[in-house]
Amino acid sequence: MCSDLSKVNLPISKANGLPNSHYIDEQVFQKEKECLLYDNWSGVAFEHDVVNPGDALPLNLLGFPLLIVRDYTNQICVYQNVCRHRGMILVEEKKNIRGTIRCPYHSWSYNLDGSLRATPHIGGPGYNHHKDLNKKSLRLKKIRSYVYLGVIFVNISDSAEPFEKTNCSLMSRWSEFNKPLFSCKNYSSFQLELKCNWKLAVENFCESYHLPWVHPELNVVSKLEDHYNIESKDQFSGQGSYHYTQISDNGRVFVDFENLSESWKTGAEYIALYPNVLLGVHRDHIFSVILQPISKDFTLERVNIFYASSRSINKDYSKLREDNFLFWKSVLSEDIFVVEGMQKGRYGKFFDGGRFSPAMDGPTHNFHGWVANQYSA
Amino acid sequence: MGIKKINSLESENSKLQNAFLKNDLSLVVEIYTKKAKLDLKMGNKENAYFNFTQAYIFALEDGLEVSDEIYKILLKAKREI
Numbered sequence: 001m002c003s004d005l006s007k008v009n010l011p012i013s014k015a016n017g018l019p020n021s022h023y024i025d026e027q028v029f030q031k032e033k034e035c036l037l038y039d040n041w042s043g044v045a046f047e048h049d050v051v052n053p054g055d056a057l058p059l060n061l062l063g064f065p066l067l068i069v070r071d072y073t074n075q076i077c078v079y080q081n082v083c084r085h086r087g088m089i090l091v092e093e094k095k096n097i098r099g100t101i102r103c104p105y106h107s108w109s110y111n112l113d114g115s116l117r118a119t120p121h122i123g124g125p126g127y128n129h130h131k132d133l134n135k136k137s138l139r140l141k142k143i144r145s146y147v148y149l150g151v152i153f154v155n156i157s158d159s160a161e162p163f164e165k166t167n168c169s170l171m172s173r174w175s176e177f178n179k180p181l182f183s184c185k186n187y188s189s190f191q192l193e194l195k196c197n198w199k200l201a202v203e204n205f206c207e208s209y210h211l212p213w214v215h216p217e218l219n220v221v222s223k224l225e226d227h228y229n230i231e232s233k234d235q236f237s238g239q240g241s242y243h244y245t246q247i248s249d250n251g252r253v254f255v256d257f258e259n260l261s262e263s264w265k266t267g268a269e270y271i272a273l274y275p276n277v278l279l280g281v282h283r284d285h286i287f288s289v290i291l292q293p294i295s296k297d298f299t300l301e302r303v304n305i306f307y308a309s310s311r312s313i314n315k316d317y318s319k320l321r322e323d324n325f326l327f328w329k330s331v332l333s334e335d336i337f338v339v340e341g342m343q344k345g346r347y348g349k350f351f352d353g354g355r356f357s358p359a360m361d362g363p364t365h366n367f368h369g370w371v372a373n374q375y376s377a
Numbered sequence: 378m379g380i381k382k383i384n385s386l387e388s389e390n391s392k393l394q395n396a397f398l399k400n401d402l403s404l405v406v407e408i409y410t411k412k413a414k415l416d417l418k419m420g421n422k423e424n425a426y427f428n429f430t431q432a433y434i435f436a437l438e439d440g441l442e443v444s445d446e447i448y449k450i451l452l453k454a455k456r457e458i
Contacts, residue, residue, distance in 0.1 A: 099440030107434045118457075120434050126426030128433075128451060129458045 003028065005372040007353070012365045017353035022371070023197040023346040029296035033062045035374045036275045038156040041163050043277035043290040044068070045152045046304050048183055050076060054098055054112070058091045062293055064156055066143060067091050067101075071112040078154050080141040083108055084116065090140075101140075114140035149174075150181050150306050151277055151288045169232045170273060176260050177281050181306035184313040187325035192301040194336060196343035198276055198293040199371070201301060204339050205289075206272040206363035208239040215334055221245050222268075229362045230271060234370055237363035238271030244282050247327065249320045254284035255309035272363070274370050284308050287328060297343055303332060402439035406432045410447065426456045433457075 003025075007016040021028045042061060049057050050070040057068040058081050067081035067090060081090050083103040090103050090110070100109040100117050109118040116135040123130040144155045146163035148171070153163060160166055171178065183189075194201055204210065208227035212219045226243040230236070244266055246253040257264075260283055270280045278289035285307045292300040305325060307313055313321070345351060356365050389412065396404040413428035429447055436444035451457035 098438070099444070100437040102434060102438040109434055109437050118434055118437055120430045121427070126423055126430055126456055128430055128456055 005375060008372040009369050012356050012362060013358045015356060015365055015368075017356065017364070018199070018368050018371060019353050020346040020349070020351055023200065023343060024296060026296055029197075031375075032371075033293075034157070035377065036371060037061060037293070038064065039159050039374065039377070040275050041146065041153040041155050041160055041166060042275055043151045043273075043288075044078075044154050044292075045290070046189075046288070046302070047076065047147050047150050047152060048304075049094075049152075052096060054096045055094070056091050056097050056101065057094045058089070061154070061156065065089055066154065066156075067140075068145075068152060069097070069101075069112050076145060076147055076152060077112065077114065078143040078145040078152070079114055080143060082141070084138040084140065085119075110140050114142055116140075149177070149279055149286060149288050150183070150304060151290060153277070167235060167273065170236050170271065174269075174281055176264065177257060177286060179257055179308070181286065182308070182310045182313045183304060183306045184321075186318065187321045188306075189302070189304045190325070190329050191303070192332060192336065194299040194301055194339055195297060196299060196339040197296055197346075198291045198299040199367075200339040200342050201291050201299060201335075202272045202274070202276065202278070202367055203364045204335050204342075205270065205278045206238045206367060207361060208241075209357060209360035210338065214338055215331055218331065229360075230269065231362050231366040233366065234274075234373065236271050236273045237366040238269060239363060240267060240269040242267055244268035246282075246284055247320065247323055249323065252317070252320060254307060254312045254317065254320060254324075256283045257308040272367065274367065284312065285324065289332075301332070303328065402435045403441060406436045406439070406441060406443060409435070410443070422454075426451065426454055430456065 003019045003021045008018060044059060044061055044066060045057060045068055050068050053070055053072045053074060055070045059066050065081040067079045069077050069079065071077055083090055083105065085103065085108045086105055088103050088105040090101055097112065100111055102109045107120050108116065111117050116138045118128060119133065119135065120128050122128060122133060144158055146153045148163065164171060208224060212224050222241045222243040226241050228240050230238045230240055264283050268280065268282045272278050276291040278291065280287045285305055287303060287305045290302045292302060294300060305328060389408065393405065393408050396408060409428045409432035413425045413432060416425035416428060429450055433444055433447040433451060436447055448457060
């Protein structure tokens with residue numbers, strides 16, 4: 001299981017990428033589950049997955065059972081989806097909870113704030129308390145969570161710095177986009193299946209080097225030389241473009257975010273927020289991508305597009321939204337063959353992690369360095 | 378137990394089953410509460426508080442206001458804290 005990471009953190013001109021085992025070895029995958037995904041702030045769902053008070057969404061992050069709830073004060077809470085009594089899964093399917101969360105096994109019942117409300121027959125039939133059991137000490141295990149750009153992030157192991165501290169650099173960089181976001185049911189979300197390790201999708205997203213070859217149509221509107229690398233050690237990396245052109249429908253364009261700086265009128269940025277969330281911001285919309293690892297070589301890519309104004313989700317804009325949806329779906333789908341091709345390539349036992357382009361691969365090198373550092377953290 | 382009483386119990390149980398099948402928790406609560414009150418009337422306290430407990434749990438799950446009322450009954454009988 002030990003892999004040699006000594007060359008990963010060398011300067012980019014001398015470094016090698018992560019060894020093959022980080023993509024194909026089950027033991028490494030299990031280790032990375034803990035040290036990359038559970039120990040950091042991982043994206044698990046979108047805010048609108050639980051849109052109404054009482055909505056409860058069960059999901060799991062590589063086996064860890066989570067329950068995402070929007071409580072009656074409209075706050076999102078995340079719990080370990082496990083009853084404190086016999087370890088039964090509390091909620092199996094997405095539903096709206098009108099009152100308490102009742103365990104289907106012995107009906108221990110929890111309030112949406114996680115407190116244990118009732119323990120029926122715990123002292124014998126018809127006796128709902130027992131001197132040896134203190135309900136106050138049996139709350140649902142709360143999982144730290146934070147909502148940013150429409151994504152619900154969790155830190156399962158409770159070991160990370162606060163989200164705002166970990167991601168202060170990006171939040172500051174993109175503070176102008178930290179505003180209400182608008183999404184609708186039609187042409188806002190899609191999901192792609194990737195037969196690859198989730199990290200390859202991160203690596204591909206954060207660099208622009210491949211654009212002329214994999215996305216030639218993008219290169220027409222935003223050439224390779226219009227792009228720049230973005231690297232923040234231990235937080236994120238990506239690429240920016242000085243040349244974002246709004247799509248239009250007979251002169252109609254999406255409504256912009258309010259009070260944006262001039263640079264955003266033609267600029268766009270695409271950043272991988274480590275470990276598993278990909279984000280793109282533009283003057284009029286953003287998109288958020290959650291990479292959900294399913295196994296070492298299979299990943300679900302959930303994409304959602306958010307607009308800057310409620311006007312942009314009106315019926316009048318439906319054609320434009322459809323065009324935008326199809327555009328991003330097409331672009332992100334074009335990447336599938338490369339991430340899957342790189343996954344297959346990791347079985348070439350003489351591949352040494354690869355050498356980087358010192359000019360173009362900085363964002364990928366940055367991500368690999370972050371991965372390597374998590375092992376020593 | 379008389380035939381009439383057995384038939385009545387079967388009918389109650391069938392109502393309860395149907396209410397569960399329809400996921401009509403409001404009706405489930407109503408049936409358990411009715412059973413509990415009847416048990417109390419018959420002097421069968423243990424059955425009564427068992428049924429009040431059942432009613433209480435489903436009332437809580439469904440967010441029904443009647444849960445407060447049932448809670449008070451259980452509390453008074455020292456079956457809840």
